Amino acid sequence: MAQNNDSSSDAPLLRTPLHDLHVAAGARMVPFAGYEMPVSYPLGVLGEHLHTRDKAGLFDVSHMGQAVLSSKGSIAQQIEILVPGDIAALDAGHTRYTQLLNDKGGIRDDLMITRMPGEEGRERLFLVVNAACKEADFAHIDSSLGDARLDLLDNRALIALQGPAAFTVLEKLIPGCSEMAFMSWRAVSWNGASLFITRSGYTGEDGYEVSVPANNAVSFTEQLLADDAVELIGLGARDSLRLEAGLCLYGHDIDETTSPIEARLAWSISKRRRSEGGFPGAARIQRELHDGTTRKRVGILPEGPAPAREGTIVHAQDGDEIGIITSGGFGPTYGAPVAMGYVLSEYAATGTKLDLMVRGKARPATIAAMPFVPANFYRGK
């Protein structure tokens, strides 16, 4: 039985503050973005996925890059030369999803930016970027924004708690967090430690991402795990959960060659930023917003039971090659294979019939709206 594993370099792997806790819980550890990370626990990917949608899953995402970017001037305006998101309009305590773009309007990385309350006359942003891109991202931000200061938060873990029971669980530790709106942020003190709590996530469920000082990460995690509703969830289920939610995985569904418009992330670019431009590749993005793109990211549902994996070629029914799958697998909650990828825009309408070339055989599939499983975000009372 031969398995195609993502290979990685031989450099020694880094460990997160929760490493020993994962091993003690029986996790299968794998190399991921230079870290030794849990891909699954004894519950298994399927069980972990379903548990997260049913109750609450705890994910160690400490490999992701965290930093505070600050300046004496308006750092929110300054960072807009790198990203198309409307950061200047972001109020303190709110979080936005955006992308670091290259000069061609391709995506260097996608990230979350939070406006923190100012401190000592400095305007501050809290950034969370992808693990595999973090060194390059931070070097790019640091060299592009002259008088800004970038403080890396290497001494913090990042723990996601996701699922319909997440708010009742976290409320017991952090009173008041259940009232936070989706994409809002708070700094709170817990047992003397400073936590940053964002109501967001990467599963399509309600939940939180909590930045915890490394020294407090184990005790904080153990307190959450003491609740019967909470199970540890590995990267395997994290991937199937985000795929069902229709969310992009950097390096797969988006990369240096895809623009946010092709990737159907135009919702993350405000009216002001569209008209004013002023970010890398703005000319391409404004043109694509006006004229459309030749290819688009779409949801794809294989009709049969065979999953279509990343790299699967997409054909029109007449046999022409029209695209490629960028993420694909089995959706445990959906109960069947699900996929996303890029197709020529004339084939991107929901309901369009296609063929997926899996192991040399054409297998019928249909373009479908995403998410595949309805999102369950908390929008406030």
Add this chain to the structure above:
Amino acid sequence: MSSEVKYTEDHEYVRIEGDVATIGISVYAQEQLGDVVYVELPEVGKSLGKGDEAAVVESVKAASEVSTPVSGDVIEINGELETTPGTVNEDAMGKGWFLKVKISDASEADGLMDEAAYNTFIEGLA
């Protein structure tokens, strides 16, 4: 009829009864894969050479090829796996078998590991 189970280093097993070989994946293999969600089997009558891809087994995470350790024509497939692929996890060595071939060269099984040798082999992988 007496039967003999042998294993490959890629974690396929072959149970040999007379000139019929039943092929599947080992208990260790299904543990490594996790929850099996799809199995693709060959057509009955297909002629397979030693090492040819005989089936594909897919978990939530990934697809893996299953090769036949012995040459022969496919005489039966386990159609139940189409509707209940999880049987591979529950009973890999029994009801979770994949296919049966009519062995064309019995000597091909000689180079495979027996149960004891395979157990030593997987201990070395830990």
